[in-house]
Amino acid sequence: MDFGFRISPSSAINLDNVDLTLFERLHEMEPDVYKCMACGSCSATCPASVYSGMSIRKVILCLQRGREKEAFRMMKNCMLCGKCTMVCPRGINTRHLILSISKLYSETK
Ligand code: SF4
Ligand code: SF4
Numbered sequence: 001m002d003f004g005f006r007i008s009p010s011s012a013i014n015l016d017n018v019d020l021t022l023f024e025r026l027h028e029m030e031p032d033v034y035k036c037m038a039c040g041s042c043s044a045t046c047p048a049s050v051y052s053g054m055s056i057r058k059v060i061l062c063l064q065r066g067r068e069k070e071a072f073r074m075m076k077n078c079m080l081c082g083k084c085t086m087v088c089p090r091g092i093n094t095r096h097l098i099l100s101i102s103k104l105y106s107e108t109k
Pocket of ligand 1: 035036037038039040041042043056057087088089090091092094
């Protein structure tokens with residue numbers, strides 16, 4: 001029977017089956033990445049966020065969930081202005097973190 005709508009596919013992630021090698025490498029380069037509490041202050045202040053959806057908070061979450069492609073797609077919109085670093089309440093050098101993620105990305109290409 002057609003109800004005129006469909007149920008969205010599940011977005012559940014089975015973390016037991018996710019390859020987190022890249023995130024672990026990032027953690028070695030940037031130990032502070034574990035300090036992120038996903039507060040969203042960085043995204044709120046990011047000038048690229050409104051127009052492109054860039055969010056370092058989401059980038060970190062994607063990498064923690066093995067969604068590298070999604071993370072790298074967002075990263076392309078970062079202008080490295082450093083505003084996110086100025087507002088992070090956990091003192092994470094997000095600008096440096098972004099540079100490290102870019103380095104990992106160029107290694108995986
Ligand atoms: S501001 Fe800092 S702690 Fe908050 S989401 Fe961004 S990186 Fe994480
Ligand atoms: S450095 Fe990148 S992510 Fe951070 S505020 Fe600037 S454009 Fe946004």
